[in-house]
Amino acid sequence: MAPSPKTRSSKAKKNRTRKSLKNSPRARHSPPVQVQHDTIATRIIGERYKAFLDRLLTGESGDGVQPLYEIMEESYNIFDSILSEITLDPPLACKRGCIYCCINQVSLTEPEALFLGFHLLETRTEDQLADLRQKTKTLLTELKGKSRQEIGMERHLHPCLFIENGTCSIYAARPLVCRGWNSINADMCRHSNQSGDAMAPIENQPLPRIVADSIQIGLLNAAKELRLETGYLLLPRAVHLVLEGGNDTVVELTENWLEGKPFFAKGITV
Numbered sequence: 001m002a003p004s005p006k007t008r009s010s011k012a013k014k015n016r017t018r019k020s021l022k023n024s025p026r027a028r029h030s031p032p033v034q035v036q037h038d039t040i041a042t043r044i045i046g047e048r049y050k051a052f053l054d055r056l057l058t059g060e061s062g063d064g065v066q067p068l069y070e071i072m073e074e075s076y077n078i079f080d081s082i083l084s085e086i087t088l089d090p091p092l093a094c095k096r097g098c099i100y101c102c103i104n105q106v107s108l109t110e111p112e113a114l115f116l117g118f119h120l121l122e123t124r125t126e127d128q129l130a131d132l133r134q135k136t137k138t139l140l141t142e143l144k145g146k147s148r149q150e151i152g153m154e155r156h157l158h159p160c161l162f163i164e165n166g167t168c169s170i171y172a173a174r175p176l177v178c179r180g181w182n183s184i185n186a187d188m189c190r191h192s193n194q195s196g197d198a199m200a201p202i203e204n205q206p207l208p209r210i211v212a213d214s215i216q217i218g219l220l221n222a223a224k225e226l227r228l229e230t231g232y233l234l235l236p237r238a239v240h241l242v243l244e245g246g247n248d249t250v251v252e253l254t255e256n257w258l259e260g261k262p263f264f265a266k267g268i269t270v
Helices: 005-023 026-031 035-059 066-085 110-123 124-141 148-153 176-180 188-197 205-225 235-243 249-260
Strands: none
Touching: 005 124, 026 249, 035 205, 035 235, 066 110, 066 176, 066 249, 110 124, 110 148, 110 205, 110 249, 124 148, 124 235
16 A cells, blocks of 8 residues: 555655754764763873873883873873863762762772872871871771672771761872762762662763773773783772881882882782
8 A cells, every 4th residue: 555645744754854863063063972982082091001101111200200100190180171171961969078989999000009109198297197007907907808899798887098077188199980980969879878788879970980991091001011010909908008118118119010010919918
């Protein structure tokens, strides 16, 4: 049976609409969100990879310790700069004083841990560092023998070492996972924390996480290219490593890591 004139007219109208939308300036110049995210990720990974290699191979700032510090400081500034230039819709619910996510025992990489070590030496007194060492040992004793999954499931029982006076005390040197994780619904965060339900869903914006992950991947790829140890360690275990031997430990660990010696792999004793 042939379609009626009304049916043909309706199909023709839909086809024209589809063609119009496909050829509209907005459609032509606005790739799908996933494509945009992939493009951003590829660009950031490539830029951080090149910057890491260029800085450490040229050695313009002397030995490798200072260039590594600079590349990490620059990487964190780039994250902040990118996030300041975009408008997220819906906006992030994260704000100063909201520490529901800070109960997590996050993991970080060698460059992040070493940068954090320098930050602690620059911003804390001897007495404060001694208190932090003791606090770290206490937390590690609580976590001893537990897998990452077990720690994650009971994370509400083990708040981060650096929550002080209701805020993050290492905000300028916080790891990339802290920078990338976010929420658009504070009530969901509150429920997850207060209920102790580690599986409670939390709505978030993907872009900050993509930016943070891409910076981290770029740096790690470059470290692998230089045959340096690459891996992840829980924050309190990394803090113990960088502080266990006093103020000279961070410099020594950095020099050893840049020479291809193990950092995280050497293990810890509490």
